[in-house]
Amino acid sequence: MEKSGMSRRDFIKSAALVGAMLGVSPVVGGCAAKLAGGESSSGRHTGENGGLPHRTLGTGSAALEVSALGFGCMGLNHHRSRHPDKNMAIRLVHEAIDRGVTLFDTAESYGPYINEELVGEALKGYAGKVSVSSKFGHKYVNGKRVMSEEDSSPANIRKVCEESLRRLGVETLAIFYQHRADPNTPIEVVAETVKELIREGKVRHFGLCEVNADTIRRAHAIQPVTAIQSEYHLMHRAVEKSILPLCGELGIGFVPYSPLNRGFLGGSLNEYTVFDAANDNRQTLPRFTPEAMRANLRIVEVLHAFGRTRGITAAQIALAWLLNKKPWIVPIPGTTKPAHLAENLYAADIRFTPAEMKELEDAVAAIPIVGSRYNAEQEAKVQN
Ligand SMILES: NC(=O)c1ccc[n+]([C@@H]2O[C@H](COP(=O)([O-])OP(=O)(O)OC[C@H]3O[C@@H](n4cnc5c(N)ncnc54)[C@H](OP(=O)(O)O)[C@@H]3O)[C@@H](O)[C@H]2O)c1
Incomplete structure (x- = not known):
């Protein structure tokens, strides 16, 4: 028996059981939503690699094959309130x-540092079997974030790379993303620096977060980009205008972050939710005030209604909607719970028809969203 009082085998067994209860019944008559193969009656994917389907981010030398859904590790110990040990x-x-x-x-920046340390410890022994992505670009002085500045200078990119490799205990980072654009460092210089790190074998692939189409084109011309990681979900669809079409044109993959709108689309947050003042950035976001959440719960209700006749949950609908948008989209939901993990991965097997996608989008679009996604300071750092 381990420290938490639950053995690894018990943990997995209970996770499978809860997962089975949560989302396994095949879709019933009359609904167009379909499950694709690889699902056992226990709700667990079967076959090679757990049976989870794979997708490819990027093309040519920039291609990286990964599971259709990744795991966003941030909330394991950073910015999502209290967390398991x-x-x-x-x-x-x-x-x-x-x-x-x-x-x-x-x-x-998750922690900072402690999230990479945790992930490094968790992935010990899995080198070559899984891919780990990390990010550079925020400015730190003595471990303290300088909020007014970003730092994608070549020296800082190299420093972060070395430190991330050490904390993660790997020889190469599968994707190294610029976290936010740095107005003081041209994107060509950033791309050139990452290109050198790729040549040196310290990084396998290049990624960018929250950048505009012009930045993507300029970066891609120097070092082919594997993935754009930006916010994308049913309550924030800005990337559909120019970023997704450009990704399609250039053969770049897309990794939606906060695919459940920071948990909101999963349906377990409401106006009474109290965020941990010391460890949750949602309390700084206009969309997460009690008033905004009370109003926006109408959107979650749309998902509940849509899922009721299809045997799927709000979180599964939110993730399946992203997966059904493009075959090169790989969402990275975060969770601290085995039950939510099982529930979320099940989304990889849900197919919506174009009519269902439209029905869902129309129903959500009919509801005005209250509160912007970022406050003014955070908004100033994103290019979309
Ligand atoms: N590039 C960037 O600028 C950027 C910014 C933000 C995040 N990210 C990345 O994106 C990842 C995910 O983002 P995120 O954590 O902000 O948002 P998210 O994945 O949309 O939401 C995570 C929250 O959803 C809850 N949740 C997960 N599955 C659920 C389910 N089935 N039902 C109900 N609630 C559920 C989790 O709570 P439980 O623990 O209770 O499940 C957690 O608090 C991060 O880990 C990070 O890697 C990147």
Whole structure:
């Protein structure tokens, strides 16, 4: 028996049971939503790699094959309020690997540092079997974030790379993303620096977060980009205008972050939710005030209604909607719970018809969204 009072085998068994209760009944008559193969009657994917389907981010030399859904590791110990202890978090990462997840996303700034350390410990022994992505670009002085500035200078990119490799305990980062654009460093210089790191074998692929189409084109011309990681979900669709079409044109993959709108689309947040003042950035976001959440719950209700006749949950609908948008989209939901992990991965098997996609989009679009996604300071750092 381990420290938390639950053995690894018990943990996995209970996760499978809860997962089975949550989302396994095949879709019933009359509904167009369809499940694709690889699902056992226990709700667990079967076959190679846990049976989770794979997708490819990027093309040519920039191509990276990963599971259709990755795992956003941030909330395991950063910015998502109280969290399980380290041993439970590590067991959850192992459960994700057992279920076929091959992409794990973290960043220097999560903590800072402690998230990479946790992920490094969890992924010990899995080198070459899973891919880990991390990010550079925020400015730190003595471990303290300088909010007014970003730092994508070549020296800082190299420093973050070395430190991330050490904390993660790997020889190469599968994707190294610029976290936010740095107005003081031209994107060509950033791309050139990452290109050198790729040549040196320290990084396999290049990614960018929250950048505009012009930045993507300029970066891609120097070092082919594997993935754009930006916010995308049913309550924030800005990337559909120019970013997704450009990704399609250039053969770049897309990784939606916060695919459940930071948990809101999963349906377990409401006006009474109290965020941990010391560890949750949602309390700084206009869309997460009690008033905004009360109003926006109408959107979650649309998902509940849509799922009721299809045997699927709000979180599964939100993730399946993204997966059905493009075959090169790989969402990275975060969770601290085995039950949510099982529920979320099930989305990889849900197919919506174009009519269902439209029905869902129309129903959500009919509801005005209250509160912007970022406050003014955060908004100033994104290019979309
Ligand atoms: N590039 C960037 O700038 C950027 C920014 C933000 C995030 N990210 C990345 O994106 C990842 C995910 O983002 P995120 O954590 O902000 O948002 P998210 O994945 O949309 O939401 C995570 C929240 O959803 C809850 N949740 C998960 N599955 C659920 C389910 N089935 N039902 C109900 N609630 C559920 C989780 O709570 P439980 O623990 O209770 O399940 C957690 O608090 C991060 O880990 C990070 O890697 C990147």
